[in-house]
Amino acid sequence: MATGALPPRDERLVALEKWVIATVQARTDPAERRILHGYAVWHHLRRLRRRIGDQHTTQLQDLNVRCHVTSADNFLTWLAGAGLSLGTCTQSDLEHWMTDAAFSYRDETGHFVRWSVQHRHAYGLTCGAVRWTGPQGTIDSEKRWADARRLLSDNALPTADRVAGLLLILYAQKISTISQLTVDDVDITGDTVAIAFGSSPVTLPSPLAALVRELVATRRGKGQDRHAGRCPLAFPWRTAGASAQRQSGRRPVAEGIRRGLGLLRRRHQPAHLTPAPVVKAPCPR
Numbered sequence: 001m002a003t004g005a006l007p008p009r010d011e012r013l014v015a016l017e018k019w020v021i022a023t024v025q026a027r028t029d030p031a032e033r034r035i036l037h038g039y040a041v042w043h044h045l046r047r048l049r050r051r052i053g054d055q056h057t058t059q060l061q062d063l064n065v066r067c068h069v070t071s072a073d074n075f076l077t078w079l080a081g082a083g084l085s086l087g088t089c090t091q092s093d094l095e096h097w098m099t100d101a102a103f104s105y106r107d108e109t110g111h112f113v114r115w116s117v118q119h120r121h122a123y124g125l126t127c128g129a130v131r132w133t134g135p136q137g138t139i140d141s142e143k144r145w146a147d148a149r150r151l152l153s154d155n156a157l158p159t160a161d162r163v164a165g166l167l168l169i170l171y172a173q174k175i176s177t178i179s180q181l182t183v184d185d186v187d188i189t190g191d192t193v194a195i196a197f198g199s200s201p202v203t204l205p206s207p208l209a210a211l212v213r214e215l216v217a218t219r220r221g222k223g224q225d226r227h228a229g230r231c232p233l234a235f236p237w238r239t240a241g242a243s244a245q246r247q248s249g250r251r252p253v254a255e256g257i258r259r260g261l262g263l264l265r266r267r268h269q270p271a272h273l274t275p276a277p278v279v280k281a282p283c284p285r
Helices: 011-025 030-052 059-081 091-098 109-118 141-153 159-171 175-179 206-217 242-248 255-260 262-266
Strands: 186-189 192-196 201-203
Touching (some): 011 030, 011 059, 059 091, 059 175, 091 109, 159 175, 186 206
16 A cells, blocks of 8 residues: 555554444344444444545544444443343433443433434433533634744643644644644755645744744654554644543543643633634645
């Protein structure tokens, strides 16, 4: 694949499909296996394939599917242990499950419950959805420049968070695009630093270029990405924190960016995390 002899393959998606099949087959009850198969394969995997198109699966997309499927599997296990099924589960049983600290991913159960009611595997159950309380609306130009100045000058913030925030504010790159950047996407030639968001590299201005130089020189995750085969940049939520993130699901990939852009959430004016670019850049991959 690296030399072009074979067509590229989405290794992360292949690994996810194998994990889903193994998780579904591990259920011994045929009815539970059929329900979990419908939820994992015909809902999550099908929606994921439609969403990524000809692109590759991101780490956050992979983690999202794993968390929801694990939550559904844990809930079915809990029901079986209590002598219940989805069809006989009552609202009080569901509330009991939500307070059982012995199982993980209970917060993601609501999606599975709503899906089960919609497909008539469960009846009379309600589970509230978590409403997004983060930044909304648009961000005005003056505020964006003020945020950019802070990220350029505030040495108290980690370099990785400053670079990620500046790429988001100045170039309107998505969090998923930033998290997948690797050392191969950065071209350092003499005093010029360029970064490739798409097929054409973008030359960075000197303040941001210096931060990117520092990021490449001090990156912690020097090993290769086992899915992409390329050395990732030093975003803490992309390398060192990736294994812990897959295990607990408690730290979203966007946390590094949001921490670096904490002022966007604290101010009274709402702000969107994907503003229009200040500097024109090629379309992200």
